[in-house]
Amino acid sequence: LESELRNKHIDWICNAKVDKVEAGMMYVTEYDENGQEKKKHELPFKHSMMLPAFKGVDAVFGIDKLTNPRGFILVDEHQRNPTYKNIYSIGVCIAIPPLEQTPVPTGVPKTGYMIESMVTATAHNIRAELDGKEPTEKGTWNALCLADFGDTGVAFLAMPQIPPRNVQWASRGRWVHLAKIAYEKYFMRKVRKGISEPTYERLTLKAMGVMRLKK
Ligand SMILES: Cc1cc2nc3c(=O)[nH]c(=O)nc-3n(C[C@H](O)[C@H](O)[C@H](O)COP(=O)(O)OP(=O)(O)OC[C@H]3O[C@@H](n4cnc5c(N)ncnc54)[C@H](O)[C@@H]3O)c2cc1C
Incomplete structure (x- = not known):
C-alpha cells in the first residue's frame, strides 16, 4: 500500500x-x-473522508459475556458464544483479539472470504446441533482479496488471514482491476441465483488450496 x-x-x-x-x-x-x-x-484540506473505528451495535452493547467492551460478539472456534450457546456470530461483528499492541489501538481486519468461511462453519454447526451432535466445524478464516486501485490493483491470498500464516502471496497489475470488475458481476449473479458456492468455484479454489472449512 x-x-x-x-x-x-x-x-x-x-x-x-x-x-x-x-x-x-x-x-x-x-x-x-x-x-x-x-x-x-x-x-x-478541500475534501476529507474519515473512517471511524468500528464498534458493535447498540442492541447488544454491554451485555455481559456476550460482547467485549467494544460491543463485538465473543465466539469460540465454532463461531458460538461460549456463554450463550444458542448464539452464533459471523462477520464484522465478532470479537477478534488484537494480534499485538499498537501505539494507537487498531482492530483486526475482516474480509469477505474469511466471513464466508465463518458462515459455512456456522451452517454446518447449527445442522449438527439440530441433529443432537456437538458442533465440530471451524472456518479457515482465509483471506482472498482483489484490492482495486482504480486503474491497477493488488491480489492477495493470506492463509489464514491472521498470522502466523502458512501462505502469503500477492500480485499486482492492471489485471487485478479488470478481475475485480468481472468478479463483481460474477458475485452479484451468484447472489441473485442464491448459490453461495458453485461446485466449479469450490473445486477451483480447492485446487489452489483455499477451502472454507478446516480439515
Ligand atoms: C470500503 C470497504 C472495502 C472492502 N473491500 C473488501 C475487499 O476488497 N475484499 C474483501 O474480502 N473484503 C472487503 N471489505 C470487507 C468486507 O466487505 C466486509 O468484511 C464484509 O462485507 C462484512 O460482511 P458482514 O456480512 O459481516 O457485514 P455487512 O456486509 O456489513 O452486512 C451487514 C448487513 O446488515 C444490515 N443491517 C445492519 N443493521 C441492521 C438492522 N438493524 N436490521 C437489519 N439489517 C441490518 C446492513 O445493512 C448490512 O447489509 C471491505 C470493506 C469496506 C468497508
Missing part, C-alpha cells in the same frame, strides 16, 4: 489520532512506537 501511495504522490501518517476537524483543517497528533506524542500536524 505504501508503494502504491508513493507512486501516486500521496503522503501518509501512521500511528495518528485525529484531535479535531474544522472547516478546511484537520488536526492530527502522531505517536511514536511507545505511544508517546511525536508530532502535531495541521492538515489543510
Whole structure:
C-alpha cells in the first residue's frame, strides 16, 4: 500500500489520532512506537473522508459475556458464544483479539472470504446441533482479496488471514482491476441465483488450496 501511495504522490501518517476537524483543517497528533506524542500536524484540506473505528451495535452493547467492551460478539472456534450457546456470530461483528499492541489501538481486519468461511462453519454447526451432535466445524478464516486501485490493483491470498500464516502471496497489475470488475458481476449473479458456492468455484479454489472449512 505504501508503494502504491508513493507512486501516486500521496503522503501518509501512521500511528495518528485525529484531535479535531474544522472547516478546511484537520488536526492530527502522531505517536511514536511507545505511544508517546511525536508530532502535531495541521492538515489543510478541500475534501476529507474519515473512517471511524468500528464498534458493535447498540442492541447488544454491554451485555455481559456476550460482547467485549467494544460491543463485538465473543465466539469460540465454532463461531458460538461460549456463554450463550444458542448464539452464533459471523462477520464484522465478532470479537477478534488484537494480534499485538499498537501505539494507537487498531482492530483486526475482516474480509469477505474469511466471513464466508465463518458462515459455512456456522451452517454446518447449527445442522449438527439440530441433529443432537456437538458442533465440530471451524472456518479457515482465509483471506482472498482483489484490492482495486482504480486503474491497477493488488491480489492477495493470506492463509489464514491472521498470522502466523502458512501462505502469503500477492500480485499486482492492471489485471487485478479488470478481475475485480468481472468478479463483481460474477458475485452479484451468484447472489441473485442464491448459490453461495458453485461446485466449479469450490473445486477451483480447492485446487489452489483455499477451502472454507478446516480439515
Ligand atoms: C470500503 C470497504 C472495502 C472492502 N473491500 C473488501 C475487499 O476488497 N475484499 C474483501 O474480502 N473484503 C472487503 N471489505 C470487507 C468486507 O466487505 C466486509 O468484511 C464484509 O462485507 C462484512 O460482511 P458482514 O456480512 O459481516 O457485514 P455487512 O456486509 O456489513 O452486512 C451487514 C448487513 O446488515 C444490515 N443491517 C445492519 N443493521 C441492521 C438492522 N438493524 N436490521 C437489519 N439489517 C441490518 C446492513 O445493512 C448490512 O447489509 C471491505 C470493506 C469496506 C468497508
